[in-house]
Amino acid sequence: xxxxxxxxxxxxxxxxxxxxxxEALTHALAAALSLDAIAATAAGTVIGLIFGSIPxxxxxxxxxxxxxxxFGMQVTPAIGLLLGVYVGGMTGGSVSAILLGIPGTPSAxxxxxxxxxxxxxxxxxxxxGAAVIASTFGGLFSLVVMMLLLEQVAAVxxxxxxxxxxxxVLFGLSTICGMAERSMLRGLVAGTLGLMLMxxxxxxxxxxxxxxxxxxxxxxxVNLLVAMIGLFAVPQIISTFLDHGRVAxxxxxxxxxxxxxxxxQLKERLWLMVRCSGIGTVIGAIPGTGGPIAAFIAxxxxxxxxxDPGKYGKGELSGVVAPESANNAVTGxxxxxxxxxxxxxxxxxxxxxxxxxVHGLFPGPMLFRTHLEVIYALYVSIVLAYVVILxxxxxxxxxxxxxLAVPPHVLAVCIIVLCGLGSYAIxxxxxxxxxxxxxxxxGYLLQRVRIPVAPVVLGLVLGETLEKQYRTALIMTEGDYAxxxxxxxxxxxxxxxALTIGxxxxxxxxxxxxxxxxxxxxxxxx
Amino acid sequence: MRIDRWLGPCLxxxxxxxxxxxxxxxxxxxxxxxxxxxxFPALLGIVLTALGAFxxxxxxxxxxxxxxxxxxxxxxxxxxxxxxxxxxxxxxAYLLEKVGFLLATPIVVVLAMAxxxxxxxWLLIAALxxxxxxxxxxxxxxxxxxxxxxxxxxx
Numbered sequence: 315x316x317x318x319x320x321x322x323x324x325x326x327x328x329x330x331x332x333x334x335x336x337e338a339l340t341h342a343l344a345a346a347l348s349l350d351a352i353a354a355t356a357a358g359t360v361i362g363l364i365f366g367s368i369p370x371x372x373x374x375x376x377x378x379x380x381x382x383x384x385f386g387m388q389v390t391p392a393i394g395l396l397l398g399v400y401v402g403g404m405t406g407g408s409v410s411a412i413l414l415g416i417p418g419t420p421s422a423x424x425x426x427x428x429x430x431x432x433x434x435x436x437x438x439x440x441x442x443g444a445a446v447i448a449s450t451f452g453g454l455f456s457l458v459v460m461m462l463l464l465e466q467v468a469a470v471x472x473x474x475x476x477x478x479x480x481x482x483v484l485f486g487l488s489t490i491c492g493m494a495e496r497s498m499l500r501g502l503v504a505g506t507l508g509l510m511l512m513x514x515x516x517x518x519x520x521x522x523x524x525x526x527x528x529x530x531x532x533x534x535x536v537n538l539l540v541a542m543i544g545l546f547a548v549p550q551i552i553s554t555f556l557d558h559g560r561v562a563x564x565x566x567x568x569x570x571x572x573x574x575x576x577x578x579q580l581k582e583r584l585w586l587m588v589r590c591s592g593i594g595t596v597i598g599a600i601p602g603t604g605g606p607i608a609a610f611i612a613x614x615x616x617x618x619x620x621x622d623p624g625k626y627g628k629g630e631l632s633g634v635v636a637p638e639s640a641n642n643a644v645t646g647x648x649x650x651x652x653x654x655x656x657x658x659x660x661x662x663x664x665x666x667x668x669x670x671x672v673h674g675l676f677p678g679p680m681l682f683r684t685h686l687e688v689i690y691a692l693y694v695s696i697v698l699a700y701v702v703i704l705x706x707x708x709x710x711x712x713x714x715x716x717x718l719a720v721p722p723h724v725l726a727v728c729i730i731v732l733c734g735l736g737s738y739a740i741x742x743x744x745x746x747x748x749x750x751x752x753x754x755x756x757g758y759l760l761q762r763v764r765i766p767v768a769p770v771v772l773g774l775v776l777g778e779t780l781e782k783q784y785r786t787a788l789i790m791t792e793g794d795y796a797x798x799x800x801x802x803x804x805x806x807x808x809x810x811x812a813l814t815i816g817x818x819x820x821x822x823x824x825x826x827x828x829x830x831x832x833x834x835x836x837x838x839x840x
Numbered sequence: 841m842r843i844d845r846w847l848g849p850c851l852x853x854x855x856x857x858x859x860x861x862x863x864x865x866x867x868x869x870x871x872x873x874x875x876x877x878x879x880f881p882a883l884l885g886i887v888l889t890a891l892g893a894f895x896x897x898x899x900x901x902x903x904x905x906x907x908x909x910x911x912x913x914x915x916x917x918x919x920x921x922x923x924x925x926x927x928x929x930x931x932x933a934y935l936l937e938k939v940g941f942l943l944a945t946p947i948v949v950v951l952a953m954a955x956x957x958x959x960x961x962w963l964l965i966a967a968l969x970x971x972x973x974x975x976x977x978x979x980x981x982x983x984x985x986x987x988x989x990x991x992x993x994x995x
Contacts, residue, residue: 364984371984379985499895503851506888510858513884517877524866524877548925555921558957724968727952730925731945731972734932739986744937751929758922763847764911781880793873 335686342690345390346698354387355394355695359702362402366409369416369543369736373403377665381672389673389688394695396669400662401453401645401699404605405707408445408638413438413717414729416547416736420538421605421641423771424613426546428626428633435629439715443574444631445638446707448587450700452639455591456598456646457696464650472655474600476787477797481807482600483780486607488811489614490769491818498819500765507760508773509780511536518778519785531745540737540746541753541774545767547733548754554726574708575631583632586616587639594640598647604660605641606775612640618814646696653677653689843911848896855892859885924956940991945973 345351358380365376376399384392407422412429425445432441474482490505491498514525515535526532590612597608616636617626626633651657656677658664670677675685682689717725737750757767791797798804862881869876914922928951935944946969953965980986 371986499891499898503888503891503895506884506891510881510884510888513881520870520877522867522877524881525861527865548929552922552925555925555956556918723957724964727949727957727968728972730929730932730948730952731976734929734936734945734948735941735976735980735988738936738989739980742987744933744989747933747936748930751926751933754929755922755926758926762911762914763843784880785875789871789874793871793875 338686339690342390342687342694345388345687346394346691346694348390350388351391351394351691351695352698354391355398355698356702358395358398359402359699360398360706362399362404363406363409363703363706365399366403366406366422367418369410369414369418369539369547369732371736371739372419372539373399373406374661374665375740376403377662381665381669384669385672389675390691390695392669392673393666393688393692394698396666397692397695398699398702400666401642401696402703403662404642404645405446405449405453405638405703407641408449408634409442409707409714412441412445412634413714414547414725414732415550416729416733417542419605420542420775421609421644422637423542423546423606423775424609424637424641425634427613427768428628428630431627431629432631432634437629439573439711440575440579440631441634442711442714443708444580444583444634446704446711447575447580448583448590448635448638449642450704451587452591452594452642453645453700453703454697455588455639456595456643457693458646459592459595460646460649461693464654470596470599472651473803475801476783476790477801478803478807479600480780480783480787481798481801481804481811482597483607483776483783485807485811485814486611487772487776487780488814488818489610490772491815497764501769504760504765504767504769505773507765508770509777510773511541511770512774512777512781518782519789531743534741534743534745536749536753536774537740537746538774539740540750542771543733543736544750544753545757545771547729548751549758549761549767551726551729551733551754552758554722558723574711579631583635586632587635590615590636590640591643594643595647597640598644599650600647604648605644607779608640608644608647609637610772610775612636649692649696653681653692842899844895844899848892848894848899851888851892851895855885855888858888921956928952928956936989936991938991938993941988942973942977943991944989945976946970949973 346355361376361380362373365371366373377396380395380399384395387395403419404421407417407419408425408429410416410418411422411425412433415426415430415433417423417426429441429445432438487505490501512535514532516522516526516533517524523533593612593615594605594608597611598604613626613633613636616632617623620626620630620632648658648660648663652663652667654677656667658667667677675681675688720728733750733754734747737746738744740746757770760767760770787797788795798808859882862878862885866878866881867876868878928948931951932944932948935947938944939947949969949972950965953959953968959965977988980988
């Protein structure tokens with residue numbers, strides 16, 4: 315590419331002015347596929363994967379750490395680095411979720427439910443393979459939607475005010491009914507306990523300390539990742555310690571299988587991936603929502619529309635595919651309000667916004683007119699990041715599954731250390747390590763009395779947004795509740811919530827009557 | 841005995857304590873008609889009260905999900921292991937703060953393997969304690985530049 319004196323091309327190819335779409339695309343490709351841009355995107359993706367896969371290290375943290383490195387870079391490598399971290403981090407969370415039963419990121423919490431049982435049944439590589447393929451599918455699907463429907467989706471997303479987001483999150487919370495396993499009552503108790511835990515700490519809207527008992531550490535509240543590490547990992551550690559010496563002596567496997575999901579398995583779930591990617595894209599486009607909400611809704615959607623919902627939670631591949639395609643589709647979805655309106659949907663995209671601003675790029679409608687080549691370079695960087703993810707993760711599966719060759723009790727001891735360090739690393743706080751231990755004991759006790767842990771996590775994930783949007787909606791309307799029933803979007807989600815709860819309640823009653831009618835011998839305790 | 845007959849009252853007690861804490865510690869709304877910082881926690885307390893009452897009442901109804909009642913009693917071994925694991929995690933937090941990561945980690949690994957698991961393969965224990973500490977240190981501190989606790993007593 316040779317000599318152009320026009321200065322408007324910000325993609326960094328250094329050769330032109332991006333006059334029309336084709337020209338902009340050409341120059342975006344030249345910039346995004348330059349050696350330094352590829353290297354930066356690949357490095358960012360690998361860093362994101364590492365941070366995402368280690369419980370306690372978040373990709374928002376990785377993005378914040380990487381931001382200063384972009385200051386001296388050209389625009390395209392800088393964007394590539396940040397997007398690589400974002401996309402890699404979102405995908406990496408599934409690795410520890412599947413192998414250790416601890417979600418690396420909150421977005422991977424729903425992946426634990428079926429991914430970890432699959433690993434326990436010796437199908438870790440299938441789960442990991444499906445997770446990375448679904449993640450790539452979801453990410454690229456949302457990218458295509460972003461490219462084709464950016465204006466339309468942004469127009470819909472911008473209609474979501476606090477009342478509509480509250481209704482959406484309430485609908486997300488109704489998925490508790492689906493996670494309640496055998497008793498809806500216990501599921502509701504678990505969800506309420508999760509919401510109660512979320513209350514502790516400093517109230518964001520009024521700045522009031524709630525149930526902190528005068529301690530500074532309690533003002534930080536119950537960190538979501540700390541709680542998840544405790545709730546998911548500690549009961550598992552206790553269970554492994556209990557099995558040690560009681561079950562048959564452990565034999566080191568000579569061959570840990572590293573096989574990928576078959577084409578048939580993936581083909582059967584293609585339509586599910588499309589649906590869940592759609593869910594993820596739309597939810598991602600709504601500011602203030604994000605990956606965890608999308609993943610839980612997609613998981614519940616997959617379970618609800620499956621012919622055999624009973625197999626979920628026991629190692630069903632669709633239970634991995636659904637949340638992974640949805641949480642990665644969020645990456646494209648969050649870019650829609652970010653690029654079209656300059657609104658970051660979550661902390662990670664806020665850092666990316668910071669990166670764009672540092673390079674003099676101001677997201678909004680004008681960005682598409684003045685720096686179209688940067689937008690296209692961004693699209694190419696996302697595709698590149700997913701190619702890197704696919705290559706690195708699929709190649710890495712044979713290494714990842716080696717973890718399972720470690721005797722379970724030794725792995726449990728390693729997980730104790732990882733739990734401690736992961737909890738500490740989130741906020742560099744010893745208090746969080748104590749909190750993780752307490753949450754772990756709490757999780758174990760809940761399991762003992764057959765209260766499911768998943769709704770507790772869901773309550774923790776959704777609680778903050780639920781309360782904040784509810785209160786914001788009422789503060790904005792000076793306490794007028796009409797805001798909730800005069801909005802068509804909010805009403806739609808309220809009806810959906812009522813339907814979900816009603817249908818689940820009916821099937822729960824039917825199941826209970828079937829079980830109570832069954833002979834005693836069939837009713838073995840779980 | 842049906843577990844819900846004591847789980848329900850436990851939830852009721854928790855809900856009552858929660859509501860008492862909410863009303864004594866969290867201030868109400870600043871503007872009349874708007875939900876203040878107390879509204880949501882109070883609502884949750886009321887919901888838990890209702891759920892606890894429903895669970896208690898339904899425990900005495902004849903037709904219900906009996907599978908959930910059949911919870912095996914915890915053995916002494918289970919109680920000891922659960923308490924030991926919890927104690928170990930609390931100790932790890934304490935030691936991380938006081939003696940730092942480099943000393944706390946091998947101590948916890950040795951206690952977990954020799955104390956809870958009752959292993960006597962000292963070579964394996966030493967290798968795991970040293971190897972795990974070194975690997976984590978290299979990964980977190982050298983590679984990721986993430987600070988690990990150095991210990992108040994040693995500073």
